[in-house]
Amino acid sequence: MPRLSAQMVERARDMIALYPHARSALIPLLHLAQEQDGWVTPEAMEHIAELLDLTPAEVRGTATFYDMLFLEPTGKYLVSICTNIACLLNGAYELLEHAEEKLGVKAGATTPDGNFTIEEVECIALCGSAPCLAVNWRFFGNVSNDGFDHLVDELAAGRLEGDVPPHGTLCRVRRAVGLVGGAPHDAVVEPVQEHTPVEEQH
Amino acid sequence: MAVDVPQPIVTRRFGLHESWTLRTYLDNGGYDGLRKALAMSRDDLVENVKTASLLGRGGAGFPAGQKWSMLRKAEPVYLVVNGDESEPATFKDHQLMVTDPHQVVEGALICAFAVGAAQAFIFVRGEFALGLERMTQAVNEAYEYGAIGRDIFGSGWSIDLVVHPGAGAYICGEETALLESLEGKRGFPRIKPPYFPAAIGLYGAPTVVNNVETVSNLPWITLNSGDAFAAMGEGRSTGTRIFSLSGRVNRPGNYEVEMAKTTFRDLFYDERFGNGIRDGRELKAFIPGGASAPWFGADKVDMPLDQDEVGKAGSMLGSGSIVAMDDTTCMVRAAWRITRFFHHESCGQCTPCREGAGWVDKVMYRIEQGAGREEDLDLLLDVCDNIAPGLSWPPQQTTICVLGPSIPSSIVSAIRMFRDEFLVHIKEGACPFT
Numbered sequence: 001m002p003r004l005s006a007q008m009v010e011r012a013r014d015m016i017a018l019y020p021h022a023r024s025a026l027i028p029l030l031h032l033a034q035e036q037d038g039w040v041t042p043e044a045m046e047h048i049a050e051l052l053d054l055t056p057a058e059v060r061g062t063a064t065f066y067d068m069l070f071l072e073p074t075g076k077y078l079v080s081i082c083t084n085i086a087c088l089l090n091g092a093y094e095l096l097e098h099a100e101e102k103l104g105v106k107a108g109a110t111t112p113d114g115n116f117t118i119e120e121v122e123c124i125a126l127c128g129s130a131p132c133l134a135v136n137w138r139f140f141g142n143v144s145n146d147g148f149d150h151l152v153d154e155l156a157a158g159r160l161e162g163d164v165p166p167h168g169t170l171c172r173v174r175r176a177v178g179l180v181g182g183a184p185h186d187a188v189v190e191p192v193q194e195h196t197p198v199e200e201q202h
Numbered sequence: 203m204a205v206d207v208p209q210p211i212v213t214r215r216f217g218l219h220e221s222w223t224l225r226t227y228l229d230n231g232g233y234d235g236l237r238k239a240l241a242m243s244r245d246d247l248v249e250n251v252k253t254a255s256l257l258g259r260g261g262a263g264f265p266a267g268q269k270w271s272m273l274r275k276a277e278p279v280y281l282v283v284n285g286d287e288s289e290p291a292t293f294k295d296h297q298l299m300v301t302d303p304h305q306v307v308e309g310a311l312i313c314a315f316a317v318g319a320a321q322a323f324i325f326v327r328g329e330f331a332l333g334l335e336r337m338t339q340a341v342n343e344a345y346e347y348g349a350i351g352r353d354i355f356g357s358g359w360s361i362d363l364v365v366h367p368g369a370g371a372y373i374c375g376e377e378t379a380l381l382e383s384l385e386g387k388r389g390f391p392r393i394k395p396p397y398f399p400a401a402i403g404l405y406g407a408p409t410v411v412n413n414v415e416t417v418s419n420l421p422w423i424t425l426n427s428g429d430a431f432a433a434m435g436e437g438r439s440t441g442t443r444i445f446s447l448s449g450r451v452n453r454p455g456n457y458e459v460e461m462a463k464t465t466f467r468d469l470f471y472d473e474r475f476g477n478g479i480r481d482g483r484e485l486k487a488f489i490p491g492g493a494s495a496p497w498f499g500a501d502k503v504d505m506p507l508d509q510d511e512v513g514k515a516g517s518m519l520g521s522g523s524i525v526a527m528d529d530t531t532c533m534v535r536a537a538w539r540i541t542r543f544f545h546h547e548s549c550g551q552c553t554p555c556r557e558g559a560g561w562v563d564k565v566m567y568r569i570e571q572g573a574g575r576e577e578d579l580d581l582l583l584d585v586c587d588n589i590a591p592g593l594s595w596p597p598q599q600t601t602i603c604v605l606g607p608s609i610p611s612s613i614v615s616a617i618r619m620f621r622d623e624f625l626v627h628i629k630e631g632a633c634p635f636t
């Protein structure tokens with residue numbers, strides 16, 4: 001299993017340079033690892049630990065908290081169907097059932113060809129177009145059963161590759177500049193103990 | 203009589219061609235607010251926002267100007283804009299970031315200047331791939347244009363702004379969890395006190411956390427004055443606000459309306475907004491402010507969208523999301539789904555929240571599935587009472603953050619208002635709506 005490639009390490013260093021404390025780049029780096037491999041591999045986590053001067057356990061401890069970070073391989077297309085309240089009121093469970101039928105796997109599972117993983121998710125903030133779903137975090141609203149079938153067929157045929165990058169690729173726009181405002185990178189940030197008594201404020 | 207809709211503030215560029223680009227933004231007054239702010243004193247800027255009575259749009263409704271005045275006197279100060287938007291049925295912040303990202307950037311810069319921030323971060327919910335792309339693009343353009351970076355517009359003021367992605371966890375919307383996450387840790391809310399990151403925030407430094415919609419108002423308020431903002435609305439509920447309307451209405455969507463002067467009825471029935479309940483059905487109940495808010499029955503539709511009025515009536519405007527439920531809605535199922543959400547999203551630090559959420563989820567589910575018992579209603583209320591003793595509003599706090607005490611909201615509302623529906627599920631051993 002791969003560590004981060006030289007090109008990814010370069011991007012990682014640019015990201016680390018954006019924060020007063022390197023550890024703040026941990027989640028962006030985990031996304032980077034997921035962009036490279038489609039999931040977050042143990043080797044990538046070790047590599048990230050080295051880059052940030054953390055232990056692999058610290059990296060893993062953070063990674064396991066977050067739903068978007070997959071510590072096991074997932075399908076090329078992660079289909080995330082919202083069933084929360086606004087979608088529930090507009091047929092989300094019926095859509096989920098249909099999706100499971102169409103793809104032949106239950107929520108949480110991946111199709112045998114490795115193309116699709118279905119997951120049931122909480123609100124994705126597209127409630128005005130319920131029921132809705134995301135594929136690799138590209139959003140599709142007002143999804144009918146036929147619309148779902150069409151979407152899956154288009155994805156499987158590779159006709160949506162411009163709109164839906166493979167799983168793991170989140171933000172395709174790169175930040176163009178580093179820090180130029182001059183603060184507060186070199187400034188010493190005085191760490192304050194978490195339980196220092198302060199005046200109570202309401 | 204139809205309600206007056208004033209000129210929109212934060213959504214005023216929504217229909218424009220490529221509204222997310224710097225070009226369109228500059229053609230429509232973009233960065234004029236920042237230019238004006240840079241020529242003002244910090245005190246005047248803060249005073250102006252206090253005059254506006256701009257209440258936070260993230261959920262708690264705390265006055266922004268007052269929050270800025272509470273900063274502990276220490277260096278450096280940080281600004282973190284909260285774009286984590288994950289409260290079920292809330293979908294305005296992502297639209298603001300996708301449609302008018304420069305307004306978010308300009309608002310963040312005005313805030314950063316007013317509070318003397320050393321660096322600013324925009325925390326964007328990880329799932330918002332398009333929002334992340336639009337925000338990053340806007341930040342790139344703004345650097346190029348000279349609105350961010352060194353010696354901004356020749357004012358001598360410098361700052362950097364970083365767009366930071368989340369990674370999927372509702373709890374990271376809670377401001378202290380958000381800061382933990384931004385520090386590269388698990389998103390565990392911090393123990394209070396301190397009650398506000400203004401005392402101890404990012405890296406232990408005093409920090410302002412404001413919502414995306416809150417800061418989006420700042421360019422307009424700076425240009426047009428706090429008085430102009432406060433001239434709209436009533437009491438403390440001034441200006442306009444976006445309400446995310448969803449559920450069983452004909453036209454769900456984000457609508458920016460005047461606070462306090464507009465009612466829930468206007469939103470549900472006015473043809474410019476919800477345009478009535480689907481299929482000519484009857485409104486049965488609604489959630490006035492996100493999944494954490496207690497529900498209102500249809501008898502409350504004439505209540506104005508006024509933060510204090512809604513609070514007095516036992517709920518909240520919260521994150522500004524309103525969900526309409528009609529007479530085809532199974533209230534047990536609706537309440538169960540919200541309960542399951544909290545169970546899923548509890549971070550697990552506090553026993554009442556972690557254990558309570560699991561139990562009420564299970565019991566709600568078995569009732570919905572027709573396997574409930576009559577004692578279950580008392581059991582649910584009892585567990586809820588352990589999470590938030592007294593089941594009052596606002597809830598009693600037994601936990602580190604208010605996610606826990608929000609769990610009872612929908613359960614207790616549904617039982618109090620629709621006890622019969624629970625009993626039918628139990629007696630018939632099935633959901634009467636399927």
Ligand SMILES: Cc1cc2nc3c(=O)[nH]c(=O)nc-3n(C[C@H](O)[C@H](O)[C@H](O)COP(=O)(O)O)c2cc1C
Nearest residue numbers: 258259260261284286287288375376377412413416
């Ligand atoms: C469980 C929980 C989730 C929250 N989620 C969000 C959120 O997604 N976005 C947000 O702006 N505020 C959220 N808040 C409120 C924030 O803690 C904070 O009050 C807000 O960001 C402050 O900004 P404002 O004063 O401009 O509203 C949440 C609070 C809690 C307790």
Ligand code: SF4
Nearest residue numbers: 549551552555601606
């Ligand atoms: S109340 Fe729940 S979500 Fe909040 S800190 Fe406690 S366990 Fe975590």
Ligand code: FES
Nearest residue numbers: 082087123126127
């Ligand atoms: S409830 Fe499904 S997107 Fe919000």
